[in-house]
Amino acid sequence: MFHPALFKGANVVVTGAGRGIGLEVARQFLDCGAHVLLHGGRTAATELPEFLEIAVAEARAHIVHADFLQQDGIATVARRAEDLFDQVDVLVNNAGTMVGRFPAGEITDAEYETVVRLNQTSVMEMTRALLPHLRRAPQAAIVNTVSISALTGGSPGSSIYSATKAFVATYSKALARELAPDAIRVNCVSPGTIETDFHQRYSSPEKLEATRKAIPLQRLGTAEDCAPAYLFLAAGSLSGYITGQVLEVNGGQLIC
Numbered sequence: 001m002f003h004p005a006l007f008k009g010a011n012v013v014v015t016g017a018g019r020g021i022g023l024e025v026a027r028q029f030l031d032c033g034a035h036v037l038l039h040g041g042r043t044a045a046t047e048l049p050e051f052l053e054i055a056v057a058e059a060r061a062h063i064v065h066a067d068f069l070q071q072d073g074i075a076t077v078a079r080r081a082e083d084l085f086d087q088v089d090v091l092v093n094n095a096g097t098m099v100g101r102f103p104a105g106e107i108t109d110a111e112y113e114t115v116v117r118l119n120q121t122s123v124m125e126m127t128r129a130l131l132p133h134l135r136r137a138p139q140a141a142i143v144n145t146v147s148i149s150a151l152t153g154g155s156p157g158s159s160i161y162s163a164t165k166a167f168v169a170t171y172s173k174a175l176a177r178e179l180a181p182d183a184i185r186v187n188c189v190s191p192g193t194i195e196t197d198f199h200q201r202y203s204s205p206e207k208l209e210a211t212r213k214a215i216p217l218q219r220l221g222t223a224e225d226c227a228p229a230y231l232f233l234a235a236g237s238l239s240g241y242i243t244g245q246v247l248e249v250n251g252g253q254l255i256c
């Protein structure tokens with residue numbers, strides 16, 4: 001694992017950190033000495049994991065809830081970050097989900113808007129809102145969660161979701177150039193098929209087993225497999241010469 005002081009003194013914001021990949025990313029940043037603002041999704045959990053309870057009690061972790069489909073969702077998180085931190089060193093835009101499987105001929109305007117607003121527009125809005133705070137850090141990093149489906153197109157019913165992830169990947173590449181003069185690096189982590197609530201919602205056990213068999217490493221991924229890629233891309237001391245890249249974390253599911 002990384003050095004326990006790798007992010008000592010750093011302020012980190014992670015969205016979609018109520019569970020799954022985002023929660024593990026937040027845990028690993030905390031383990032490396034960061035102060036972390038976790039956006040815990042839309043609603044407060046009835047129980048926090050022990051590591052988080054301790055970190056909150058010690059004021060190393062702070063939790064905010066907001067629905068990114070609502071008018072004030074992004075601003076709520078940005079305001080909390082402003083209240084807590086003089087500067088933001090790392091922004092992880094991770095909140096997102098497929099919402100549902102929508103066949104191309106049947107998807108409604110409202111469903112389309114929801115998928116785009118959550119997975120695409122919210123990333124732009126959060127980045128825009130926190131940019132003044134990222135600019136205050138001597139060396140800041142943005143790490144955006146995309147998906148293997150940004151390259152493959154995903155599976156039936158996920159066309160809009162997959163396209164939003166491709167948008168975020170391309171947006172991140174453009175931002176990397178634009179923000180380089182401000183010493184802000186921008187990269188993406190692209191998970192393959194990761195065992196979180198995500199696939200319990202949108203994929204059958206049979207589909208997941210077929211996917212597992214086709215993965216060269218012969219297993220589905222975990223949040224623990226993904227999180228170190230975020231820390232690596234966020235740490236100037238480890239990846240200071242890497243910007244505008246997408247790091248695929250998929251057990252070899254896509255090799256190209």
Ligand SMILES: NC(=O)c1ccc[n+]([C@@H]2O[C@H](COP(=O)([O-])OP(=O)(O)OC[C@H]3O[C@@H](n4cnc5c(N)ncnc54)[C@H](OP(=O)(O)O)[C@@H]3O)[C@@H](O)[C@H]2O)c1
Nearest residue numbers: 016018020021041042067068095096147191193194196198
């Ligand atoms: N799991 C995979 O195989 C996989 C593969 C490729 C990419 N990804 C991407 O990885 C990221 C994390 O996914 P995960 O697998 O960890 O899924 P997850 O366990 O479903 O977590 C998704 C997170 O996003 C939040 N979120 C969902 N809708 C929201 C809304 N309207 N407003 C604010 N927050 C909302 C959730 O909070 P709530 O409690 O409010 O739902 C949750 O914290 C996502 O961007 C996903 O697209 C996942």
